[in-house]
Amino acid sequence: MVSESGPAQSKRADARRNKETLLDAAAKVFVASGVDAPVRDIAREAGVGLGTIYRHFPTRADLVIAVYRHQVEACAEAGPALLTSSATPYAALREWINLFVDFLVTKHGLASVLRSDSAGFESLHSYFLDRLLPVCAELFDAAAAAGEVRSDLTAYELMRGVGNLCVGAEGDDRYDALRLVDVLVSGLRLLPD
Missing domain, CATH: 1.10.357.10 (Tetracycline Repressor, domain 2)
Structure with a gap:
C-alpha cells in the first residue's frame, strides 16, 4: 500500500482542522443561543463564510x-x-x-x-x-x-x-x-x- 504524504496529506489535515473549528464554533453558538441560532452567527464565530458551512453541512x-x-x-x-x-x-x-x-x-x-x-x-x-x-x-x-x-x-x-x-x-x-x-x-x- 502506498502512503500519501506531502501536499495531499497536509490539505486533508487542514480540512479536518477547519471542520473541527467550524464544529467547535457551532457548539459554542448552540450553547449560547440554541440549535436554532442563525447560521451567520456560527460563520462569524468560526471566521468563515456562510458558503463554507453549507458546503460541509447542507442542512441544519x-x-x-x-x-x-x-x-x-x-x-x-x-x-x-x-x-x-x-x-x-x-x-x-x-x-x-x-x-x-x-x-x-x-x-x-x-x-x-x-x-x-x-x-x-x-x-x-x-x-x-x-x-x-x-x-x-x-x-x-x-x-x-x-x-x-x-x-x-x-x-x-x-x-x-x-x-x-x-x-x-x-x-x-x-x-x-x-x-x-x-x-x-x-x-x-x-x-x-
Whole structure:
C-alpha cells in the first residue's frame, strides 16, 4: 500500500482542522443561543463564510448531527486523558462530568431538529450510550476502587441523574444545571474516616 504524504496529506489535515473549528464554533453558538441560532452567527464565530458551512453541512440537521457526534467523540476521548492527568480518579470523574454537562447543554434541542427522523435520533442515542457509558464507567469505577466515591450506584444511574438535572435548564436563566450536577457529584464523595 502506498502512503500519501506531502501536499495531499497536509490539505486533508487542514480540512479536518477547519471542520473541527467550524464544529467547535457551532457548539459554542448552540450553547449560547440554541440549535436554532442563525447560521451567520456560527460563520462569524468560526471566521468563515456562510458558503463554507453549507458546503460541509447542507442542512441544519446535518450540522446539528455533526456537532453532536463531534461532542460525543471529544467527551469520550477526554475520559482516559483525564484519568491519567488528574490528581485523583474523583477529580477526573468530576472534570469529565462537567464536560458531559457542557455536551448535554449543546445537544439540547436536537430532538426538535430531528423530530421527523425518529430512526436517526434513536441511532444517535445508541451511539451516545455506546461511546460515553464505558468512559463514565471507567472513571466511576476507578474512583470507587480508590475509595473516593460510593460504589452502590452504576455509571448508567449517574449519567441518567446528570442528564435529568440538565433537562430543566432550557429557557430558565435562573436554573444552573452545572451547579446542581456539582451537588450530585459532591454527594458521591466518601469522606475519610
